[in-house]
Amino acid sequence: MGRIPASYMINRLLTLFLTVFIAATLIWIIPRLSPIDPVDVMLGRMAAGGGAIENSGAILTQLRESFGLDQPLIVQYLLYIKNTLTLDFGLSTASFPTPVAQLIGQALPWTLGLMLVSLIITFIIGNLLGALMVWENTPRLWKVAIPSAMVMTAIPPLLSGLLLMYVFSSQLGWFPLTGAYGLNVEPGWDTGFIGSVLHHGFLPAMSIVLVTFGFWALGMRGLMITVQGEDYSVLAKAKGLRPRYILYRYMIRNAILPQVTAFALQIGGLVAGQVLVERIFAYPGMGKLLYDAILDQDFPVIQGLSFVIILMTAIAVFLVDLVYPLIDPRIRHGRD
Amino acid sequence: MTVLDIRNISIDFPTSKGVVHAVSDVSLSVPQGRRIGFIGESGSGKTTTALAAMRMLAAPGFVSEGEIHLNALGDTDILSLSEEEMRRVRLRKISYIPQGAMNSLNPVMRVETQIWDGILAHEAGVTQAELQRRSDAVLEGVGLDPKIVGRLYPHELSGGMKQRVCIAIGVCLQPDLIIADEPTSALDVITQRHVMQTLREVQARIGAGLILIGHDMGLMAQSVDDLAVLRLGELVEFGPVRQILENPQHPYTKELISSVPLVGGESFLDPTPAEVPKGFTTQDGTPLLELRGVGKTYGAVTALHPMSFTLDGAVPKIISIVGQSGSGKSTMGSLMLGFSPPSTGEVLFKGQDINRIGKADQLTFRKQVQAVFQDPYACFNPFYRVDHALKFPFKRFGLAQSEDHVRHAMEEACRAVGLDPSLVLSRYPHQLSGGQRQRLIVARALMLSPNLLIADEPVSMVDASLRSSILKNIHDLKDRHGISIIYITHDLATAYHVSDYVMVLYKGHVVEAGPPKDVIGDPKHTYTRLLIDSIPWPEVGRDWGSADDARAALDELARIGGTPRTVYRGDIPGFTLRQG
Numbered sequence: 001m002g003r004i005p006a007s008y009m010i011n012r013l014l015t016l017f018l019t020v021f022i023a024a025t026l027i028w029i030i031p032r033l034s035p036i037d038p039v040d041v042m043l044g045r046m047a048a049g050g051g052a053i054e055n056s057g058a059i060l061t062q063l064r065e066s067f068g069l070d071q072p073l074i075v076q077y078l079l080y081i082k083n084t085l086t087l088d089f090g091l092s093t094a095s096f097p098t099p100v101a102q103l104i105g106q107a108l109p110w111t112l113g114l115m116l117v118s119l120i121i122t123f124i125i126g127n128l129l130g131a132l133m134v135w136e137n138t139p140r141l142w143k144v145a146i147p148s149a150m151v152m153t154a155i156p157p158l159l160s161g162l163l164l165m166y167v168f169s170s171q172l173g174w175f176p177l178t179g180a181y182g183l184n185v186e187p188g189w190d191t192g193f194i195g196s197v198l199h200h201g202f203l204p205a206m207s208i209v210l211v212t213f214g215f216w217a218l219g220m221r222g223l224m225i226t227v228q229g230e231d232y233s234v235l236a237k238a239k240g241l242r243p244r245y246i247l248y249r250y251m252i253r254n255a256i257l258p259q260v261t262a263f264a265l266q267i268g269g270l271v272a273g274q275v276l277v278e279r280i281f282a283y284p285g286m287g288k289l290l291y292d293a294i295l296d297q298d299f300p301v302i303q304g305l306s307f308v309i310i311l312m313t314a315i316a317v318f319l320v321d322l323v324y325p326l327i328d329p330r331i332r333h334g335r336d
Numbered sequence: 337m338t339v340l341d342i343r344n345i346s347i348d349f350p351t352s353k354g355v356v357h358a359v360s361d362v363s364l365s366v367p368q369g370r371r372i373g374f375i376g377e378s379g380s381g382k383t384t385t386a387l388a389a390m391r392m393l394a395a396p397g398f399v400s401e402g403e404i405h406l407n408a409l410g411d412t413d414i415l416s417l418s419e420e421e422m423r424r425v426r427l428r429k430i431s432y433i434p435q436g437a438m439n440s441l442n443p444v445m446r447v448e449t450q451i452w453d454g455i456l457a458h459e460a461g462v463t464q465a466e467l468q469r470r471s472d473a474v475l476e477g478v479g480l481d482p483k484i485v486g487r488l489y490p491h492e493l494s495g496g497m498k499q500r501v502c503i504a505i506g507v508c509l510q511p512d513l514i515i516a517d518e519p520t521s522a523l524d525v526i527t528q529r530h531v532m533q534t535l536r537e538v539q540a541r542i543g544a545g546l547i548l549i550g551h552d553m554g555l556m557a558q559s560v561d562d563l564a565v566l567r568l569g570e571l572v573e574f575g576p577v578r579q580i581l582e583n584p585q586h587p588y589t590k591e592l593i594s595s596v597p598l599v600g601g602e603s604f605l606d607p608t609p610a611e612v613p614k615g616f617t618t619q620d621g622t623p624l625l626e627l628r629g630v631g632k633t634y635g636a637v638t639a640l641h642p643m644s645f646t647l648d649g650a651v652p653k654i655i656s657i658v659g660q661s662g663s664g665k666s667t668m669g670s671l672m673l674g675f676s677p678p679s680t681g682e683v684l685f686k687g688q689d690i691n692r693i694g695k696a697d698q699l700t701f702r703k704q705v706q707a708v709f710q711d712p713y714a715c716f717n718p719f720y721r722v723d724h725a726l727k728f729p730f731k732r733f734g735l736a737q738s739e740d741h742v743r744h745a746m747e748e749a750c751r752a753v754g755l756d757p758s759l760v761l762s763r764y765p766h767q768l769s770g771g772q773r774q775r776l777i778v779a780r781a782l783m784l785s786p787n788l789l790i791a792d793e794p795v796s797m798v799d800a801s802l803r804s805s806i807l808k809n810i811h812d813l814k815d816r817h818g819i820s821i822i823y824i825t826h827d828l829a830t831a832y833h834v835s836d837y838v839m840v841l842y843k844g845h846v847v848e849a850g851p852p853k854d855v856i857g858d859p860k861h862t863y864t865r866l867l868i869d870s871i872p873w874p875e876v877g878r879d880w881g882s883a884d885d886a887r888a889a890l891d892e893l894a895r896i897g898g899t900p901r902t903v904y905r906g907d908i909p910g911f912t913l914r915q916g
Contacts, residue, residue: 231439238390238434239454239505240426249453250442329489330443 089304111285126216153214345402373560448486524660533883624649629681659841706781712773850905
């Protein structure tokens, strides 16, 4: 495997920074295009709670000052960029005065753990099943069973979650109903805690895997059909190679390439989590945080989450750009 | 000794519309060391018969009758082998060299690994050193440097190199029989000669039988000992190639032989009518098409070096642009169609720079300049019937007066290209043959009564017997409809017959230009001469040279560098060409 040349690396890094920068700017601009004055909204909320407010004009001015809204736009923008760079997203208005960064910091590991594990499981299962749908040596039973199982893709994760909860928690009692770990364990790197986390994570992960593997399987099926018709697959057979070897080294190996890109794009998206899945399992991840923030109109949290999602997507794409030349020789040499 | 014995086989493809008999009752045997050619058009069953011997028929095809015996297996019919037993026969006893040289190798594996996996699938316990030694030997055998090429990935090789790697794979286990399925159809003539001679050399060295599948009578004459002519799944004639060429018995064989256009041979065109319709004229003598110092670069690569020509169009002409792939001939076509702007210079159509005209003029330009492309399969939207495809541009360009008028125009255009309108118009593209589709594209262009037609390899994907009739249709556009034509091709023989003027392109330079009788009939430039020498002639006696000659030709080609001066071989009225 060749080394990654510096020029390529610099090029990719610049793209990464530029993407994040443009996205951060957009997040800042879009709310400012809206006619709604956040201070008005805040005041309105106070008024709804406490009736009429005296000196509302003075309070408005004071609020604007404390949020820096009396500054020229360009100053506000520069301040925002500086804060964003230091991952300072301000204070949550719903859980005032907790910093947004702290809320995200607490939620992120849970989501990353749950979603990354379920994404990897789905990726492997989905692609393998998709490949088996096309391979000519797949047992006939499988060729019937796999498309039938695809019915589950039609179920929204929310429902599959409830279904799994009903069967495996309420009825069978195999898995706990909600939460990320048991009340009887202390967080820490010991077997008790880790076991509890895995035990709690199983159902939410399964509810995601069940409904998303079809996405990968169908995509893989299409790619495999293309690869199957390629001349190199025909020649592989004419060479008398073993069918399993052809499946892995000639067919899946080539068909999987576009799927890797899709995988990276999903990593970015998974930070937002399966909002409703996290919600019904009361899983303390990013999805639940986002769900609550939207309900509470907690703009700093929404803004902070948006930025983190973009950052993760950009980093994932950057990593794929680095990995891709290692798995596809045509890319490695194509850029020369 | 007979290597392969095919006894009375029939191959059926059950479809929803009944059983298609792809091959009926074909018997044939291949003696050791002998080369057999299978010739026929698409759908003749030549590939199907050969694939049956590999037991690799595409589903749902199956051998409904007959037996196939391989000498190496004694008395066993290979059709009775288990899938695993058959796997062990492939490559070790029968090897296959596929048609698509471009995509036959696994793009993510190094060349030598793709030789090794073939060896390892048939022989257990071969050491790494042994593998390396054997892959080096076979690569060397096909004229490739194993130290360099073995470590490369397929996309780093040229088409000719890839096909030679496929030959190396095919012979690495020294099989009894090699089946080569149009191994050179994607290659230009110079490379074709080199690859074909390499294949013959290697085949003779290991003493294997060879089945060469193809449609080119010339290639067969130069490459095989015996020829099997297939038509609609039947073997219509079989015998020594010389005997078949000199004294064909079956009418179809005669037709195949006579349909090959030859340089200097008889013309397949109708004689030019006394009255050729007027082309495009203006009062002030503005030419129809003018290129002024037009060049095209893609990054650091120069596809076309600056060149200029003027085509006045008053008397319609066919100008041919010939060259091998990468010569810049298609780049010229796309520049003239305004699909991409030139890097230098300007393209003028009726005095206007086509890259600087307004929206309304652009529409007029599109109507007056029509195109016919190489792939008749990709030129139709598969969701619409043929009449829609013909009607749409006609209406879009505002030519339609009434529905009756449209229908009449469509029917007339179909008849002009020799199609029965009642048969084709209500069909979908997939229900038509490649030849019919290509004619419809000519008809569609004709309906718009353009002044200029750009035809980029219009017949390279259709069967040989249809080529001359489609070229006849295109030629008629000039003779009967007064349309000037730019004919882009790699085929010198057709350019020789249809064109009034020929430009030979090499690496983006016009190296030789003039009337076809001089340029192709009596070439002066090294490159043109090489092209002509590399054409396989359908005469057994005519020497095509050895693999060494082919290699020497390629070396000679490599020495042509810098900016070659165009060799001008005479002028024709109405067309002038300049370098720079």
